[in-house]
Amino acid sequence: MAGFTAVMLLSELRPGRMRAVMLGEREILLCRTGDGVFALDNICTHAHARMCEGRLRSTRLVCPLHGASFDVRDGHVLAPPAVSALRTYAVRIVDGTIEVAIERDPAAQEMRPASPDGRAGPT
Numbered sequence: 001m002a003g004f005t006a007v008m009l010l011s012e013l014r015p016g017r018m019r020a021v022m023l024g025e026r027e028i029l030l031c032r033t034g035d036g037v038f039a040l041d042n043i044c045t046h047a048h049a050r051m052c053e054g055r056l057r058s059t060r061l062v063c064p065l066h067g068a069s070f071d072v073r074d075g076h077v078l079a080p081p082a083v084s085a086l087r088t089y090a091v092r093i094v095d096g097t098i099e100v101a102i103e104r105d106p107a108a109q110e111m112r113p114a115s116p117d118g119r120a121g122p123t
């Protein structure tokens with residue numbers, strides 16, 4: 001089972017907002033949407049742009065450099081020029097704290113992102 005790390009209080013990330021955090025050597029982008037809280041790599045898969053400097057529109061994340069967009073729920077590409085998905089990470093909410101698992105394992109891949117009330121996200 002992947003280990004979760006507390007990254008910030010849920011109250012520090014308002015709905016519709018995103019925030020970059022360092023987890024070890026990795027820069028992770030947290031996005032809070034109406035569908036829950038999601039964690040992705042903060043670097044665009046097209047070139048070296050920081051996604052936190054782009055825009056978050058509902059569950060669509062738009063790169064600030066060339067405009068590629070990604071679905072924050074699973075990282076898949078919604079619009080070019082990027083062709084590769086952003087890596088995503090399992091998220092859970094424990095006692096009002098956002099926790100992220102950066103280790104990749106089968107259990108983490110199957111986990112649904114957590115909604116703000118701590119329940120599993122919608123299916």
Ligand code: FES
Pocket residue numbers: 044045046047048049063064065066067068080081082
């Ligand atoms: S760096 Fe993100 S679309 Fe080019």
